[in-house]
Amino acid sequence: MSSHAFMTEYESDSYIDGLAQAVPFRFVDRVVSISNNQIVTELNAGGLPFKFTQEAHADTYVLLEYAAQSSGMLLRDKKEKQRGVIASFKKVERFVYEPVSFPIRLESELVEQRHPMYTFDFQTFSNNELIVRGTTSIYIGG
């Protein structure tokens, strides 16, 4: 990750403000670092009821949306005012079958790009424990 850049809070907010999704369906709280093909983000517990998590635990679908929104930030310069939408998930596995604690950290890597389709491998962690990993493809133009 040679061009890896750690974010200030201001820079992080600018990435999050660029998401097409808005509250209450916005699932990224902080961009920790970003490079051309990798991103690390955090999801915190604040305002959970408005993030569609139930009983303060992160359902798998929340983690999937979190993964897609985070991954989509790597496409900010490729969207040209178009929207990225989730085309698919593949090989998603959950490793922890109990409520997870926050903050949750996500690492995503752009592994294939065939415009307008972009594919990412992602992993989410809680307390450095792997919670979910998988692959998502995002289509630009939805």
Added chain:
Amino acid sequence: MQCIDLDSHLRQTSPFRFVDEVSFSETDGLIRSVRLYMGDEEFFVGHFPGDPVVPGVILVESMAQSCRAWLNSQLGAKAEGFIASIDRAKFIKPVRPGDVVIIESKPLNEISELNEGGSRFCRFSCVSKCGDENVAKASLTLFQSN
């Protein structure tokens, strides 16, 4: 056709319940569920502002809830659980307010495997349709909590 009592077999309630009716046909072995997206669901506010679309992950969750309701009904339970894995989920067409989504799911495990306590995982193949058109497909595995 066996109608499944959702209040007895699904722990999710409004606004986190994404199925309106679930039934099971012994004839073809399919779980069928119905969901009308009214347009007043809270997620539409943010997904997307001024252009409401049902999030793909909500379609996956509705498939999982449909399968969970059937699974619990077979086990006489109201247990919770998790989506343990998704081999593949594909989103084909956007679902918008006013659309009625029909989900057809096929259990791929024998329920006896769960009854005998040998496995707490159950696999399903699911298709979501609006009218005659497929809008999403998924192959998923549910983990059944105690």
